[in-house]
Amino acid sequence: MIKSKPTRDAIVVTSVAAGFFLATPLVSEASEMELVPSKYSSPEPIQNQILRYGHTGYSVRVLQTELSKLSHYFGTIDGVYGPKTQEAVRNFQRSAHLKIDGVAGPNTLSKLSDTTKQLKPKTLTMGDRGPEVEALQLKLSKLSYYNGKVDGIFGKITKSAVEAYQKRNKLETNGVANDQTLQHLVQNKNVKGLTITTTKVKHNRNFSVDTGVISLAKNLIGTPYRWGGTKPGGFDCSGFLKYVFGLKGVNIPRTVSEIWNYGKSVDKLSVGDLVFYQTYKRGPSHAGIYLGNGKFIHTSSSKGVTISNMSNSYWKARYLGAKRIVQHK
Structure with missing residues (x-):
């Protein structure tokens, strides 16, 4: 030390x-x-x-x-x-x-x-x-x-x-x-943590997302990347998602893999859904919020909070699917 x-x-x-x-x-x-x-x-x-x-x-x-x-x-x-x-x-x-x-x-x-x-x-x-x-x-x-x-x-x-x-x-x-x-x-192999608490939301096909998360997320564009970051001083990708949804009173898990397991799978993307990618390891390791028109907002290690195109060759090749965090009826 x-x-x-x-x-x-x-x-x-x-x-x-x-x-x-x-x-x-x-x-x-x-x-x-x-x-x-x-x-x-x-x-x-x-x-x-x-x-x-x-x-x-x-x-x-x-x-x-x-x-x-x-x-x-x-x-x-x-x-x-x-x-x-x-x-x-x-x-x-x-x-x-x-x-x-x-x-x-x-x-x-x-x-x-x-x-x-x-x-x-x-x-x-x-x-x-x-x-x-x-x-x-x-x-x-x-x-x-x-x-x-x-x-x-x-x-x-x-x-x-x-x-x-x-x-x-x-x-x-x-x-x-x-x-x-x-x-x-x-x-200790309990990667989910011992003290983390999440509020389970009953899923129903008639439930929808609150697209208000989009404006909250966009207000953070330019925030720098920080490994382990969960606050506006610096975010990693899952820390950004947890913070934004927290502003809407929705407590989601901390890691990308946990959010993947927590969300409801969707076949058709809607604004406010989460899009997941396989980047540096097998399985979901990166995620962002879908903005519509083939774009999503996320935290990049090189640019911080930014907007990217899902059609970009890098992201297109690594796309795993989308999940929905249900917020209200």
């Missing part, structure tokens, strides 16, 4: 925290994106990737953090694979008796992970900063315990989320992400 004051000492985290962080899908700009994901941006554990000079993004930040724990990297954790990161990789490869090429491939990343897991244990607590905290926030958000900004800063909101998780799962409730809490999070 990165403390508020920089240090040249080895940065140490618990082996559980390291394993938890490295096992978290690293999506960054690849999540719910408008462009075709490349092999470097797919949401997979860092050990399965190949990172090299010139790459940028979340996975590079993870790499820099892991190298800093072993005192190989002393630069800023900025997600830019530049000269300092390349040299740090070479230094690690030299110390680990690996091929010294400055490229963080599977062998290098796997060895790096194994090495950092052997470091002296330490927990995540108030005041800590860095990708490990960001991964903690993402996991808690996925389980519907954390609703704040995913910023890698362990503040009061993160502490409250940890406490809520600990209390619900009968763990020591102290707001500190210790070995016990992190291990429990690693093993």
Whole structure:
């Protein structure tokens, strides 16, 4: 983890925290994106990737953090694979008796992970900063315990989320992400969350959608993309949908796959229906609101809240179907 004051000492985290962080899908700009994901941006554990000079993004930040724990990297954790990161990789490869090429491939990343897991244990607590905290926030958000900004800063909101998780799962409730809490999070496969509540609406073929969501959605055009974002400061694709429908008093699930299962399938599109796409993984992983005339509004990782044409070659090839969130008779 990165403390508020920089240090040249080895940065140490618990082996559980390291394993938890490295096992978290690293999506960054690849999540719910408008462009075709490349092999470097797919949401997979860092050990399965190949990172090299010139790459940028979340996975590079993870790499820099892991190298800093072993005192190989002393630069800023900025997600830019530049000269300092390349040299740090070479230094690690030299110390680990690996091929010294400055490229963080599977062998290098796997060895790096194994090495950092052997470091002296330490927990995540108030005041800590860095990708490990960001991964903690993402996991808690996925389980519907954390609703704040995913910023890698362990503040009061993160502490409250940890406490809520600990209390619900009968763990020591102290707001500190210790070995016990992190291990429990690693093993928790309940992607639907334990505290999420949704209001079920009785479906009927005579029910219709409230097209008032369209004007609310359009008012948010230009809002930037933010992974895990659920507020006007930044949205991811499902966070945008949940926020807009929430303004109409309709509480829908948090993730795209859950919304897909929650909505009513429709054969003929109507304004206000949700359109779903398969992008970075199998199954529904992106969604937006149908505006009519073959257009839909959604959150793109490259443009933020924007309007796109369903006839666009990218979206047309990935269209899965439409669902309706029934709001009134």
